Amino acid sequence: MQIGEILRWGCDYLRDRGVTEPRLNAEILLAHVLNVKRLSLYLNLKDRVSTREAELFQRFLFRRGKREPLQYIIGEVIFSRLSFRIRKGVFIPRPETEFLVREALQRIVGDTKVLDVGTGCGAIGLTLAWFSNAEVTLLDKSKPAVRLAEENRKNLGLSSRQVKLAGADFLSFVDRTKSRFGMIISNPPYIPVSEIERLPEEVKREPKGTLFGGPDGLRFIRSLISEGYRILSAGGHLIFEIGYGQKKAVTDLVTRGGFILEAIIKDLAGIDRVVVCRKN
Numbered sequence: 001m002q003i004g005e006i007l008r009w010g011c012d013y014l015r016d017r018g019v020t021e022p023r024l025n026a027e028i029l030l031a032h033v034l035n036v037k038r039l040s041l042y043l044n045l046k047d048r049v050s051t052r053e054a055e056l057f058q059r060f061l062f063r064r065g066k067r068e069p070l071q072y073i074i075g076e077v078i079f080s081r082l083s084f085r086i087r088k089g090v091f092i093p094r095p096e097t098e099f100l101v102r103e104a105l106q107r108i109v110g111d112t113k114v115l116d117v118g119t120g121c122g123a124i125g126l127t128l129a130w131f132s133n134a135e136v137t138l139l140d141k142s143k144p145a146v147r148l149a150e151e152n153r154k155n156l157g158l159s160s161r162q163v164k165l166a167g168a169d170f171l172s173f174v175d176r177t178k179s180r181f182g183m184i185i186s187n188p189p190y191i192p193v194s195e196i197e198r199l200p201e202e203v204k205r206e207p208k209g210t211l212f213g214g215p216d217g218l219r220f221i222r223s224l225i226s227e228g229y230r231i232l233s234a235g236g237h238l239i240f241e242i243g244y245g246q247k248k249a250v251t252d253l254v255t256r257g258g259f260i261l262e263a264i265i266k267d268l269a270g271i272d273r274v275v276v277c278r279k280n
């Protein structure tokens with residue numbers, strides 16, 4: 001089969017199974033199988049693919065057709081222009097979280113000590129370490145996440161002096177640590193549990209502990225604010241992501257928690273997404 005033909009076939013297969021952007025998905029999967037850039041598919045539409053390549057492509061299409069996230073299949077996600085390994089069992093970084101990183105980078109001075117709470121594959125903290133001189137601690141209670149974050153640290157060539165890993169629950173970390181941080185950053189689990197049925201099939205494939213923040217979505221955010229306060233230096237920043245409709249409740253929580261609210265930043269969809277506050 002030629003590249004053009006197999007792409008058309010793959011696109012139809014995914015469309016029939018309700019995958020959004022079937023053409024783009026088929027292109028990314030085929031480019032991954034052939035180990036080329038997507039553009040080169042278009043430059044070589046008449047080239048033939050081998051039987052082995054066609055079979056691998058079919059296996060990937062099958063998984064995608066069952067709504068496994070594309071990033072788990074190809075094992076990579078691009079975040080803030082950096083490439084991160086990703087796999088099943090770990091949350092997939094989202095583009096809107098790049099707004100969180102941008103706000104943090106504007107406020108890091110020199111080798112500020114940063115704690116990334118709930119680091120997942122390490123996307124936030126490692127990006128901060130890459131683009132600044134911050135000394136970053138990546139914290140997650142999930143062992144698969146901590147292992148993957150460590151792999152990503154090594155892949156990016158960041159030193160273990162600049163980036164530390166901590167496998168622990170946030171609350172026990174706060175109780176144990178003697179460090180004081182100039183910045184705490186987090187993309188916490190913040191979806192209310194009642195929304196589970198409304199989520200796309202792909203999102204339901206991610207670990208529940210990475211998504212849900214109790215009945216109102218704010219369970220983790222409450223401890224982030226109260227416990228984060230204890231380990232932040234005076235004047236230090238707490239920067240975190242929130243979900244749709246959480247602005248008012250979170251504004252009350254941070255101001256009652258002893259923080260000065262500096263900004264709430266919207267994402268590209270116009271949703272209040274990033275809370276920036278400073279310890280009073």
Ligand SMILES: C[S@@+](CC[C@H](N)C(=O)[O-])C[C@H]1O[C@@H](n2cnc3c(N)ncnc32)[C@H](O)[C@@H]1O
Nearest residue numbers: 091093118119120140141142169170187188210
């Ligand atoms: C929404 S994911 C964000 C992952 C990553 N920061 C990102 O943006 O791609 C939330 C992360 O918080 C971690 N987490 C949840 N509860 C935690 C807790 N009590 N202590 C430490 N980490 C926690 C989860 O394992 C998950 O990796």
